[in-house]
Amino acid sequence: xxxxxxxxxxxxxxxxxxxxxxxxxxxxxxxxxxxxxxxxxxxxxxxxxxxxxxxxxxxxxxxxxxxxxxxxxxxxxxxxxxxxxxxxxxxxxxxxxxxxxxxxxxxxxxxxxxxxxxxxxxxxxxxxxxx
Numbered sequence: 001x002x003x004x005x006x007x008x009x010x011x012x013x014x015x016x017x018x019x020x021x022x023x024x025x026x027x028x029x030x031x032x033x034x035x036x037x038x039x040x041x042x043x044x045x046x047x048x049x050x051x052x053x054x055x056x057x058x059x060x061x062x063x064x065x066x067x068x069x070x071x072x073x074x075x076x077x078x079x080x081x082x083x084x085x086x087x088x089x090x091x092x093x094x095x096x097x098x099x100x101x102x103x104x105x106x107x108x109x110x111x112x113x114x115x116x117x118x119x120x121x122x123x124x125x126x127x128x129x130x131x
Contacts, residue, residue: 022121028088030080031118033100043104049077049085052097059085087120095122 023029031049047067049059054070059077061067069077073087080086083102087094101115 018117018119020119020121022123023090024123025090025092027090028086029090029120031085031087031098031100031120032081033083033085033102033116035100035102035116046101046103046105047079047083048101048103050099050101052099058098090120090122092122095120 019032019034021029021031033049045063047059047061047063048057051058051070054072056070057068058070058073059067059079061079067079072093076089077085077087083100085098085100096119098118098120099115100118
């Protein structure tokens with residue numbers, strides 16, 4: 001998947017994958033962020049997780065600073081395995097598309113990033129978990 005997004009004054013080209021994961025209400029699940037990170041590129045680094053339909057990021061962290069968490073997810077999310085997102089105490093409203101981005105800001109007009117889209121299916125307590 002390749003997407004061009006307007007991000008402030010810059011355009012970010014994101015190349016990533018789409019996956020689906022499912023879990024039961026009240027459970028925990030890791031949303032994997034599969035991407036290539038270029039550690040040679042100079043610039044400030046940002047880890048961002050967004051959920052489709054929410055105006056505020058789920059998780060936003062400028063490297064070297066404390067993360068900013070969406071109040072809807074506070075106390076229920078953390079980064080694992082690098083920049084993958086673990087959500088615990090899953091709620092029905094957690095279902096939907098999540099996007100992970102690792103952004104390198106290396107100038108006023110140049111931002112590069114790549115990302116992963118993950119769809120989280122939330123099953124009722126009597127459903128079977130897949131994925």
